[in-house]
Amino acid sequence: MLIVGNDxxxxxxxxxxxxxxxxxxRAYQQHARGATALPHSVFLRFPQDTRNRIIGLPAFLGGDNAVAGMKWIASFPGNVADGLERASAAIILNSMDNGHPVALIEGSTISARRTAASAAVAAATLRPATPDTGVSLIGCGVINFEVLRFLRVVYPTIxxxxxxxxxxxxxxEFARRCDPDLAVTIADGLPAALAAHGLVSVATTAAVPYTDLAECRPGTLVLHVSLRDVTIDGVLSSVNVVDDPDHVCRAATSPHLAEQHLGHRDFIHAALGDLLLTDTEHPRDPVKTTLFSPFGLGVLDLAVADLVMTHARAAGLGVELPDFLPSAIPAAAR
Known part of the structure; x- marks a missing residue:
C-alpha cells in the first residue's frame, strides 16, 4: 500500500x-450516467458538541480505471484560533480486483481542491453573456482561496x-496572500460584497441561513459551497443547480430547508452532471440569481485521490508499505 502525506x-x-x-x-459525468455508487455520507457528531463533526464519504467511481474508497474528514472550526487547519482528512483507495486497500492519502488538500474545482466547473458551465471579470468571496478561509485559484483557470478574465x-x-491576511496582479478589496459588509460582482463564492462555517441574496446583481451566479448560508426565500427566488438532489437535500442544508418548507424538490432546476452530458450551452438566467449548491460527492474525492496516487507512484513520492496486509495464504492451507 502507498502512503502519501500532505507535502x-x-x-x-x-x-x-x-x-x-x-x-x-469526468466524475460528475460518470455519476450522471449511473456509473457510480454513492451511499449517503455518515455524520459523526458528539454529545454536547454541536460545532465539531467527522464525516465519512464512501463511494465507487466507475470507468476505465474504476476505484472504490472513502474519505474520512474532520471539521473542527476551533482549530483556526489555535493556528491549525479547520479540516483534516484521510482518503483510502481500494482495488476493484480484490478489494485490497492500495493507498492511504492525506486528504485535506484533495478535499479543498476538489471542492474548489467543482465550483469552477459549475462556473464554467453556467456562463454569463459576457465573461466575469471579478468575484466576491464570502468567507476568507482555505476553501475560498482554492476556489479563487480554480476560478482563475476557467475565467482568466478575473x-x-x-x-x-x-x-x-x-x-x-487573505488579501495579502492573493497574487499581486489582482485588485483586491475588502467589502464594507456582506451587502456590499454580494453586490460587487456577478460571480460570488460563499464558503463559511455558518450553521444557519443568514442571507436571502437580495443584494446580488441580476444574473449573478452564487457558488454556495458551504450550503447553509442562504435562507429559504433566497433559495426559492433563485435558479437552483445542485450536484445531486438526494445528497444535497439533507443535513439541514439550505436546499433541504426549502424542501421541508415546500414538501417537494421541484425548485431544483438541474443537476450539474446532467448539464455536463449535453452538448448545448447553459447560460445563466440574466435576471434571477443562479444558486449552485454542491453537497460534495465522494466520487470527486476518489477522482482526485486516484490522480494523486498515479502521479505520486510515477514520481517516487510517498512510502510503499508492502507488509500492510497479511501474507497470501498458501494454496495448501486454503
Whole structure:
C-alpha cells in the first residue's frame, strides 16, 4: 500500500489545476450516467458538541480505471484560533480486483481542491453573456482561496476580487496572500460584497441561513459551497443547480430547508452532471440569481485521490508499505 502525506499531495497537485478540473468533470459525468455508487455520507457528531463533526464519504467511481474508497474528514472550526487547519482528512483507495486497500492519502488538500474545482466547473458551465471579470468571496478561509485559484483557470478574465469575512483581520491576511496582479478589496459588509460582482463564492462555517441574496446583481451566479448560508426565500427566488438532489437535500442544508418548507424538490432546476452530458450551452438566467449548491460527492474525492496516487507512484513520492496486509495464504492451507 502507498502512503502519501500532505507535502507529496501538494507536490503532485500544484500546477495540475487543469487535470483536477478534468477529473472532477469526468466524475460528475460518470455519476450522471449511473456509473457510480454513492451511499449517503455518515455524520459523526458528539454529545454536547454541536460545532465539531467527522464525516465519512464512501463511494465507487466507475470507468476505465474504476476505484472504490472513502474519505474520512474532520471539521473542527476551533482549530483556526489555535493556528491549525479547520479540516483534516484521510482518503483510502481500494482495488476493484480484490478489494485490497492500495493507498492511504492525506486528504485535506484533495478535499479543498476538489471542492474548489467543482465550483469552477459549475462556473464554467453556467456562463454569463459576457465573461466575469471579478468575484466576491464570502468567507476568507482555505476553501475560498482554492476556489479563487480554480476560478482563475476557467475565467482568466478575473482581475478583481472583493472579500468579506466576519473577522476583518482574516480578510486582510487573505488579501495579502492573493497574487499581486489582482485588485483586491475588502467589502464594507456582506451587502456590499454580494453586490460587487456577478460571480460570488460563499464558503463559511455558518450553521444557519443568514442571507436571502437580495443584494446580488441580476444574473449573478452564487457558488454556495458551504450550503447553509442562504435562507429559504433566497433559495426559492433563485435558479437552483445542485450536484445531486438526494445528497444535497439533507443535513439541514439550505436546499433541504426549502424542501421541508415546500414538501417537494421541484425548485431544483438541474443537476450539474446532467448539464455536463449535453452538448448545448447553459447560460445563466440574466435576471434571477443562479444558486449552485454542491453537497460534495465522494466520487470527486476518489477522482482526485486516484490522480494523486498515479502521479505520486510515477514520481517516487510517498512510502510503499508492502507488509500492510497479511501474507497470501498458501494454496495448501486454503
Amino acid at each position: 507529496a499531495v501538494r507536490q503532485v497537485l500544484d500546477g495540475r489545476e487543469l487535470e483536477v478540473l478534468a477529473a472532477v468533470r 482581475t478583481e476580487v472583493t472579500l468579506h469575512d466576519l473577522d476583518r483581520d482574516r480578510a486582510a
